[in-house]
Amino acid sequence: MRISKALLLATTLCISTPLWAAPADEPIQPLPAAVVKDAKLVELGKKLFFDPRLSLSGFISCNSCHNLSMGGSDNLKSSIGHNWQKGPINSPTVLNSSLNVAQFWDGRALTLRDQAGGPIANPGEMASTHELAVATLQSIPGYVGEFKSVFGNDKVTIEEVTKAIAAFEETLVTPNSRFDKWLKGDKKALTPTELAGYELFKESGCTACHNGSAVGGNTFQKMGVMAPYKTTNLAQGRIAVTKAEADRFNFKVPTLRNVELTYPYFHDGEAATLTEAVETMGRIQLGKTFTPEENSKIVAFLKTLTGDQPDFKLPILPPSTDKTTPPKPFD
Amino acid sequence: MRISKALLLATTLCISTPLWAAPADEPIQPLPAAVVKDAKLVELGKKLFFDPRLSLSGFISCNSCHNLSMGGSDNLKSSIGHNWQKGPINSPTVLNSSLNVAQFWDGRALTLRDQAGGPIANPGEMASTHELAVATLQSIPGYVGEFKSVFGNDKVTIEEVTKAIAAFEETLVTPNSRFDKWLKGDKKALTPTELAGYELFKESGCTACHNGSAVGGNTFQKMGVMAPYKTTNLAQGRIAVTKAEADRFNFKVPTLRNVELTYPYFHDGEAATLTEAVETMGRIQLGKTFTPEENSKIVAFLKTLTGDQPDFKLPILPPSTDKTTPPKPFD
Numbered sequence: 001m002r003i004s005k006a007l008l009l010a011t012t013l014c015i016s017t018p019l020w021a022a023p024a025d026e027p028i029q030p031l032p033a034a035v036v037k038d039a040k041l042v043e044l045g046k047k048l049f050f051d052p053r054l055s056l057s058g059f060i061s062c063n064s065c066h067n068l069s070m071g072g073s074d075n076l077k078s079s080i081g082h083n084w085q086k087g088p089i090n091s092p093t094v095l096n097s098s099l100n101v102a103q104f105w106d107g108r109a110l111t112l113r114d115q116a117g118g119p120i121a122n123p124g125e126m127a128s129t130h131e132l133a134v135a136t137l138q139s140i141p142g143y144v145g146e147f148k149s150v151f152g153n154d155k156v157t158i159e160e161v162t163k164a165i166a167a168f169e170e171t172l173v174t175p176n177s178r179f180d181k182w183l184k185g186d187k188k189a190l191t192p193t194e195l196a197g198y199e200l201f202k203e204s205g206c207t208a209c210h211n212g213s214a215v216g217g218n219t220f221q222k223m224g225v226m227a228p229y230k231t232t233n234l235a236q237g238r239i240a241v242t243k244a245e246a247d248r249f250n251f252k253v254p255t256l257r258n259v260e261l262t263y264p265y266f267h268d269g270e271a272a273t274l275t276e277a278v279e280t281m282g283r284i285q286l287g288k289t290f291t292p293e294e295n296s297k298i299v300a301f302l303k304t305l306t307g308d309q310p311d312f313k314l315p316i317l318p319p320s321t322d323k324t325t326p327p328k329p330f331d
Numbered sequence: 332m333r334i335s336k337a338l339l340l341a342t343t344l345c346i347s348t349p350l351w352a353a354p355a356d357e358p359i360q361p362l363p364a365a366v367v368k369d370a371k372l373v374e375l376g377k378k379l380f381f382d383p384r385l386s387l388s389g390f391i392s393c394n395s396c397h398n399l400s401m402g403g404s405d406n407l408k409s410s411i412g413h414n415w416q417k418g419p420i421n422s423p424t425v426l427n428s429s430l431n432v433a434q435f436w437d438g439r440a441l442t443l444r445d446q447a448g449g450p451i452a453n454p455g456e457m458a459s460t461h462e463l464a465v466a467t468l469q470s471i472p473g474y475v476g477e478f479k480s481v482f483g484n485d486k487v488t489i490e491e492v493t494k495a496i497a498a499f500e501e502t503l504v505t506p507n508s509r510f511d512k513w514l515k516g517d518k519k520a521l522t523p524t525e526l527a528g529y530e531l532f533k534e535s536g537c538t539a540c541h542n543g544s545a546v547g548g549n550t551f552q553k554m555g556v557m558a559p560y561k562t563t564n565l566a567q568g569r570i571a572v573t574k575a576e577a578d579r580f581n582f583k584v585p586t587l588r589n590v591e592l593t594y595p596y597f598h599d600g601e602a603a604t605l606t607e608a609v610e611t612m613g614r615i616q617l618g619k620t621f622t623p624e625e626n627s628k629i630v631a632f633l634k635t636l637t638g639d640q641p642d643f644k645l646p647i648l649p650p651s652t653d654k655t656t657p658p659k660p661f662d
Contacts, residue, residue: 050400051400052398052401052405053406057407057411058405058406058407059395059405059407059411064390067383068645069381069382069645069646069647069648070383070648070650071650074383074389074390075384075389075651075658076388076389076390076658076660077657080388080390080660083415084414084415084660086660086661260650261650263650263651264657272653272657273653275653309647310645310647311644312644312645313642313643313644313645314399314400314641314643314644314645315400316400316640316641317400317401319401319402319591319592319594320406320594322603322604322606326408326595326603327406327407329407329411329415329417330417
């Protein structure tokens with residue numbers, strides 16, 4: 001709702017956008033810091049996010065492909081799943097994912113809770129089952145105690161697991177980027193080049209899709225509006241969810257928050273650099289050819305969107321016991 | 332040297348070992364906390380330890396197989412390497428590894444620095460080369476600045492990389508276990524069962540090999556002194572280094588610090604539980620058959636060796652740049 005309001009304001013008020021504009025006049029809004037509602041739930045979710053025992057191999061955790069040391073992504077074109085399977089699509093960052101209109105590139109999960117259950121049971125990713133993952137946690141007294149303390153009962157459920165992971169993920173917002181500081185009135189937070197890049201970003205129409213506090217993430221859009229996007233990647237986008245032909249090659253607009261950290265770009269990961277991504281977006285979405293100078297200004301602006309990265313202690317996981325089914329990496 | 336002195340004292344003085352014994356009378360010594368000599372070097376090493384860009388795939392870091400959330404091990408029989416290759420041997424814990432007489436099960440690296448370079452360039456592990464790893468770091472300004480700040484020059488070298496990783500690993504000691512508290516005089520730190528387990532551990536001869544502050548790690552010993560150890564694992568132990576037939580099936584005695592966390596056990600990872608490990612050790616090393624009660628007492632004692640686990644913030648890694656060679660997970 002906040003995003004929609006911001007958009008409305010942006011559309012209504014922003015006939016011209018002077019450099020001294022207050023945040024409400026801008027199509028991009030500052031990112032508010034996360035508010036932790038249930039610290040114990042978040043702490044449990046953090047452990048689960050880092051626990052490779054949710055995978056069949058005992059080797060792959062949520063953090064493997066959404067590495068919080070690396071912008072919440074794996075920085076690979078497509079991810080590595082169980083048995084080194086090549087994933088079908090680029091892993092989106094988990095940072096600020098709570099602001100997305102839906103999860104996955106095609107939006108097939110409406111909530112972070114729905115999303116969290118997917119990779120655990122996906123044969124190409126963590127390759128476990130919800131039953132096995134829950135049985136594993138249930139065999140570990142350190143977890144059972146924590147689940148009981150959070151949820152008040154002795155029996156771990158997959159709903160509790162995904163609720164905890166989602167609660168942790170909701171804390172993964174990255175406020176205080178230099179751009180946010182500028183938005184909030186610190187006129188020295190950006191260099192003239194970065195500001196010029198932002199002006200160009202708006203003037204060129206990038207903010208039609210990349211807007212709101214997440215600078216994207218809030219709509220599905222056709223990949224290739226002005227010119228077709230050529231790729232060998234097989235993903236067809238949102239049509240997989242809606243079955244509507246109109247949604248073919250519609251993908252969720254990715255957030256540009258921390259985009260300096262979340263290379264490579266696009267659903268197929270084919271753009272290795274921001275320069276390349278800006279060039280392609282200009283050409284296929286806006287019908288524009290940016291000069292090298294323009295491109296580098298926009299890239300300079302994009303790099304101001306890097307905010308405070310996750311700031312917490314490495315979680316220490318409770319040990320398995322004699323009752324825990326050992327992982328099966330090679331079966 | 333400290334370990335040798337402790338051993339000497341233990342051998343000289345410990346005719347009987349009363350429960351009120353001072354530490355010097357015990358074959359196991361308390362683990363002193365790590366002293367950080369160069370905080371910037373350690374911080375750099377921590378980042379490198381967590382950085383999967385030291386691998387060809389961009390997916391495997393030191394922490395993948397020596398997971399500091401899980402006792403510094405991967406809790407797998409044998410590790411998963413590049414392209415999901417099955418490792419030849421169980422990954423030893425990195426915790427307290429600075430106390431080892433040498434690194435790897437066969438001791439083929441004399442120092443942590445020597446060890447750190449191994450997996451990076453091992454085709455079955457991280458599958459990179461020292462040249463590629465260094466070129467990758469050299470392409471990342473965030474790293475170049477940190478290397479310069481620590482080493483005073485602009486050119487990253489593999490020697491600097493392994494020096495930093497080793498310096499970080501030297502901080503990974505785990506003091507303040509309940510057993511250490513008992514050793515230091517807190518008589519309530521152990522239960523009567525745990526104490527009885529320790530007495531049995533000594534009386535049975537376990538401390539012949541598992542002694543010193545790391546409760547092992549300081550000698551190579553034959554696996555199967557009293558009865559042959561049967562395994563399908565191909566590792567032949569220290570003979571691979573010394574070429575001496577007498578060293579066939581000699582392996583470095585693993586530390587028992589944090590042994591509750593470092594399952595499964597032995598160089599082949601074939602003992603899934605501590606109960607199984609104690610049974611096998613008694614039988615093949617000591618010619619003893621522990622009763623179930625004796626076994627469980629020893630296991631109870633072993634679980635008192637879990638010390639303070641790594642306590643630091645998740646490192647945030649500096650991003651790659653347009654000049655960085657992208658990882659090659661699937662080539």
